[in-house]
Amino acid sequence: MSDRIMGGVGLLLAAFFIWQATLIQESFISDPVGPKIFPIIIGGLVGLSSLAIFLKPDDEPEWPDFSRLFEVGLTVAVMVAYAYALPSAGFVVSTAVAAGYLSWRLGTPPVKAAVAGAVIAIGIYVVFHLILGLSLARGPWGF
Amino acid sequence: MDTLSALADGFSIALTFQNLGLALIGCFLGTIIGALPGLGPSNGVAILIPLAFTLGLPATPALILLTSVYYGAMYGGRISSILLNIPGDEPALMTTLDGYPMARKGMAGEALALSGIASFVGAFFATWGLVFLAPQLVKVALLFGPAEYFALFALAFATLGGIASKNQAKAALAAGIGLGIAMIGVDGQTGVPRFTFGEVHLYDGIDFLVAIVGLFALSEVFIFLEHRGTAKATGDASDIKLGRLTPPMSMLKQTVPTMARSTVLGFIAGVLPGAGASLGSFISYSVEKRLVDKNNTFGTGDPRGVAAPEAGNNAAAGGALVPMLALGVPGSGTTAVLLAMLLALNITPGPLLFTNNPDVVWGLIAALFIGNVMLLVMNIPMVSLFVRVLLVPPRYLMPAVAMISFVGIYGISGSTFDLMVMVFFGVLGWILRKLDVPLVPIILGVLLGNQMEANMRRAMTISDGDWSALFASPLSIGLWLFAFFGFILPIIAGRFFRPKFPRTDSEADPD
Numbered sequence: 001m002s003d004r005i006m007g008g009v010g011l012l013l014a015a016f017f018i019w020q021a022t023l024i025q026e027s028f029i030s031d032p033v034g035p036k037i038f039p040i041i042i043g044g045l046v047g048l049s050s051l052a053i054f055l056k057p058d059d060e061p062e063w064p065d066f067s068r069l070f071e072v073g074l075t076v077a078v079m080v081a082y083a084y085a086l087p088s089a090g091f092v093v094s095t096a097v098a099a100g101y102l103s104w105r106l107g108t109p110p111v112k113a114a115v116a117g118a119v120i121a122i123g124i125y126v127v128f129h130l131i132l133g134l135s136l137a138r139g140p141w142g143f
Numbered sequence: 144m145d146t147l148s149a150l151a152d153g154f155s156i157a158l159t160f161q162n163l164g165l166a167l168i169g170c171f172l173g174t175i176i177g178a179l180p181g182l183g184p185s186n187g188v189a190i191l192i193p194l195a196f197t198l199g200l201p202a203t204p205a206l207i208l209l210t211s212v213y214y215g216a217m218y219g220g221r222i223s224s225i226l227l228n229i230p231g232d233e234p235a236l237m238t239t240l241d242g243y244p245m246a247r248k249g250m251a252g253e254a255l256a257l258s259g260i261a262s263f264v265g266a267f268f269a270t271w272g273l274v275f276l277a278p279q280l281v282k283v284a285l286l287f288g289p290a291e292y293f294a295l296f297a298l299a300f301a302t303l304g305g306i307a308s309k310n311q312a313k314a315a316l317a318a319g320i321g322l323g324i325a326m327i328g329v330d331g332q333t334g335v336p337r338f339t340f341g342e343v344h345l346y347d348g349i350d351f352l353v354a355i356v357g358l359f360a361l362s363e364v365f366i367f368l369e370h371r372g373t374a375k376a377t378g379d380a381s382d383i384k385l386g387r388l389t390p391p392m393s394m395l396k397q398t399v400p401t402m403a404r405s406t407v408l409g410f411i412a413g414v415l416p417g418a419g420a421s422l423g424s425f426i427s428y429s430v431e432k433r434l435v436d437k438n439n440t441f442g443t444g445d446p447r448g449v450a451a452p453e454a455g456n457n458a459a460a461g462g463a464l465v466p467m468l469a470l471g472v473p474g475s476g477t478t479a480v481l482l483a484m485l486l487a488l489n490i491t492p493g494p495l496l497f498t499n500n501p502d503v504v505w506g507l508i509a510a511l512f513i514g515n516v517m518l519l520v521m522n523i524p525m526v527s528l529f530v531r532v533l534l535v536p537p538r539y540l541m542p543a544v545a546m547i548s549f550v551g552i553y554g555i556s557g558s559t560f561d562l563m564v565m566v567f568f569g570v571l572g573w574i575l576r577k578l579d580v581p582l583v584p585i586i587l588g589v590l591l592g593n594q595m596e597a598n599m600r601r602a603m604t605i606s607d608g609d610w611s612a613l614f615a616s617p618l619s620i621g622l623w624l625f626a627f628f629g630f631i632l633p634i635i636a637g638r639f640f641r642p643k644f645p646r647t648d649s650e651a652d653p654d
Contacts, residue, residue: 006578010316017323020338027333031600032608035330035337038596042326046319052312061577064369072365076570079361079545083562086553095549099542102364106538107371120543124550134197134554 003057010050018043071105078102090139091129096121146278153505156203157513162506165200165208166514170521173215175532178223179540183232184216184420184460184477185583186359190544192484193352193551202488203503207510209484210464213477214266214511217420217460218518221258221453222529226251234420234456237428241441241448248444252526257390257398257446258453259522263515264402265454269410269461270511273468276414277497277504280469284494289601290613294622296595299416299472302629303584311634313580321588322595324349331593332600344560351483351589353552353561357568358582359480360548365573367541388523390446398450401431409455413462419475423459424452461511468492468504472591476583482590 021039063069078101085094100117104110128134156162176187188209195205220235225242238258245254287295304314327338328348339345405427412423431451432441441448463474464481471493473479485492490500497504522529552565572582599613606612614620 002578006580014319017338024330024337025335027335030333031604033600033603035333035335038599039323039326039337042319042322046316046323049312049315049319053310053316056312058310058313058579061579063577068369072368072573075365075368076566079549079566079569080563082549083559083566086562087559091550095546099546102368102542102545103538105368105371106541108538116539116542120539120546124543124546128194128550128554132194132198134194134550135557136550137553137557 001057002060002063003053007050007052007054007057010053011047014043014047014050017046075102075105086137088139090141091136092121092125093139094137095124146274149501149505150274150509152501153507153509154512156502156506157207157509162204162207162510163513165204166211166510167517169208169211170215170514170517173212173217174219174222174518174522174529175215176212177216177219177221177232177235178529178533179219179535180223180227180229180537182363182540182544183220184213185480186363187216188212188477188480188484189352189355189359190548190551192480192487193356193555194547195484196352196487197551197554202485202490202500203506205488206481206484206503206507207514209481210507210511211514211517213481214457214460214514215518216477217266217457218259218262218522219529220456221262222255222526223533225254225258225449226530227533234424234459235452236421237424237452237456238449240428240452241443241445244442244444245446245449250444252388253390253394254444254446254449255526256388256523257394258449259519259526260390260395261398261402261405261450261453262457262522263519265406265409265457265459266461266515266518267512268406269413269458270508270515272410272458273461273465273511274508277465277469280465281494281497284470286618287494288616289598289605290615291619291622292598293595293602293613294619294626295470295472296591296598298622298626298629299466299587299591300584301626302416303587304581305630305633308581308584310579311630313578314584317575317580317582317584318588321585321590322592324354324585324589325592326596331597344558348593349564349589350555350561351586352487352555353565354568354589355480355483355586356548356552357565358572358585360544361565361569362572362576362582364541364545365569366576367537369573371538388526394446398447401435401447401450402454404434405431405451405454406458409458410462412455413459413474414465416466416472416474419463420456420459420477423462424456427455428452464511468496468507469494471496471594473587476586479583479586479590483586486590 018040021036021043024036026034078098082094082098096117099120100114103116104113108116125136129136173187176182177184191209191212195208216232217234220230220232221238221242224230224235224238225246228239228243230236230239242254242258245251300318304311304318308314327345329336329346336346408427408430409423412426413420428448428451431447435447463478467473467478467482471491473482482492490496490503549562552561575582602612614623
């Protein structure tokens, strides 16, 4: 079933891709092929292979149960929040929170996870910023 | 001997204090990365590229650092295979078959030392192969026009999909997705935006480093999150005694022919586009088993069963560099990542690299020889140090991996948008891995898409729109035939030939 869904999504994606390719604006000077043809060929490739997957699916993969899916989703949310927090809260604070959360969700007890998060954040800060001189996000406190 | 004098020049470049230091750091980091389950050559190198890039290292030192990591990871993968029965990366899978039984018999130290020596032999001779084969391939490649290059790219995708994957349709889909992603952004020849949906951030296209780190490194974090608390993510090396760390002479003598054969086979597997190190170790092991396994000792801790896959995968690692450097077409996942590194540094691999930047090529090759010796010296006496690293639990390791990925990408552009794209690719990589869609064709598509299109359009411009120009020269017809059969034959006959890996959704590392 999963493969059939993927094949279906792939077909829709291919159709969308080809449709978008036909909308590309041609410029008045162009080579014989132009900017549309190659994307349309790719769309055809995606469509054909999706059709093959749809018609001949593999065995069903093992999907995690709902709670695990929810957990993966929540982690994605944390990562997105992290990306937005970086410029405003600075590297060390946001990294400590995000790494601590990840470590907690991977099975570390809460207090230890908080410590691990702080250690990871400060460790990266020391190695990559202080020693190697990489520029990291600066927050209101400069770190 | 032009080649040898060029190699000597290479040594004079590699033997600076800085480059030796970088090679040492790279070998050390690489061994650790290879040994840790869940981190392998591709994602290890992928995480380090943005870092090497933002640190402002020039091309040669950066390449030396990363290829040392690549070679090191090939060495390191065996450690957890032998001690824990968990392959540290996919090429090390075959090493578990005899390595772990040897460790159970109390010969862990011998198995580690023997596999270290086999790795050295494989990598050392493969590097010599690289020295002599790559310049020959360059001579052929100089005859290539745009039509031939277009056919060559098609060949790379076809063999990658045909030989190295289980379901060809999925490999083709992956290649299409990758090529489609490459189309995003302003068209290089006419200057019109494509698939940007008015989003200014997309005008430059999707940065391949962002895609690579997301697909390889971040998806790994999700896999671990999903399998938390199950046996898969845990291992215990504390109860294994290492024993003596030198293999007896008789064991070495017994395995010499095995190493020789496996090196040759592995090197060939590596040179073929799309095959890579996993196939190298698989072929070496199966051929050895058929040739010398007279008493059915393979699978029960036969030293030859340890030497064969290790020599094979390290030889393939060297072989995979041949098409990457000489043609600009990578032969495996990790070399695709290394290609990304070169492109990020504004160096286009291919035949002209050998004439325009001989310092990069030969400095790199010399560094490979040096790194190899370092790895051998490092891996035999210091192996117990690396064993200790294995005891770091993933619940501390994976957060650090994720954060370092973010640091690397943020360091390139400082843009939140790129981090979003990376998270998107992480989720995409996780879903595709669940569905058994290989990730390497995606990366290859993202990397080569624009060049592939440019070559096609150049060929069309030369022929003034005549499509038969793509199949006009004998060279391009040969490449097309090779591509066609490389894709079709495995579908028909491949069931006998392809590695029958146990089905897992988390192919820790595609190469």
